[in-house]
Amino acid sequence: MAAGRSYRRTGHRADARTRGLEVRGRPRVRRHVWCTAPRTPHLxxxxxxxxxxxxxxxxxxxxxxxxxxxxxxxxxxxxxxxxxxxxxxxxxxxxxxxxxxxxxxxxxxxxxxxxxxxxxxxxxxxxxxxxxxxxxxxxxxxxxxx
The missing domain is CATH 1.10.225 (NK-Lysin)
Incomplete structure (x- = not known):
């Protein structure tokens, strides 16, 4: 993947440090926590x-x-x-x-x-x-x- 090209699913921009690596876990987890945590105070x-x-x-x-x-x-x-x-x-x-x-x-x-x-x-x-x-x-x- 070329530098500066974004991943479609996470919006993470590739640069020299992440070129060739798939960085999908953190943005998805972060989005999950921010979307579900306020709605689950009963857990x-x-x-x-x-x-x-x-x-x-x-x-x-x-x-x-x-x-x-x-x-x-x-x-x-x-x-x-x-x-x-x-x-x-x-x-x-x-x-x-x-x-x-x-x-x-x-x-x-x-x-x-x-x-x-x-x-x-x-x-x-x-x-x-x-x-x-x-x-x-x-x-x-x-x-x-x-």
Whole structure:
């Protein structure tokens, strides 16, 4: 594909860095998230219990794996799996939180600072969802707290 020619389906423009590569995943996923996320505040993954609890459990699990195995790519994969398993057992399913465990293992952030920022970020996200659900025409959020 020549430089400057656009992909028909995604609108992604090819340049010297992407010439010859098919770049379709990210724009499609981004469009899916922006189109469906505002209409699904009732899903278990979106509830405050799952959002806050899932990220905190994943971070703690990531720190446990980091302490046991050290910081490596080989340790990050089990950390993500452990995070998913822990969330399923504790009934706080939030699959994007598995990335939190992977980030902890790969980046080795300071625990107190990271957990504080993570808690603030998740509380802000829940607060934004509550504010977005205030208008009468908007779907009610959260569907349940616990």
């Amino acid at each position: 278990p993954l979106a509830q405050p219990r799952s959002l806050i609890g899932g990220h905190l459990l994943a971070a703690v699990g990531g720190y446990l794996v980091l302490a046991a195995c050290g910081s490596s790519t080989w340790a990050a994969a089990p950390a993500g799996g452990l995070a998913l398993g822990t969330m399923m057992i504790s009934r706080t399913p939030h699959s994007p939180a598995a990335a939190t465990a992977v980030i902890v293992v790969l980046q080795s952030p300071a625990p107190l600072r990271f957990l504080t920022l993570l808690l603030i970020a998740t509380l802000l996200l829940v607060s934004a969802g509550i504010v977005a659900g205030l208008p009468k025409h908007a779907p009610r959020y959260p569907a349940y707290w616990w």
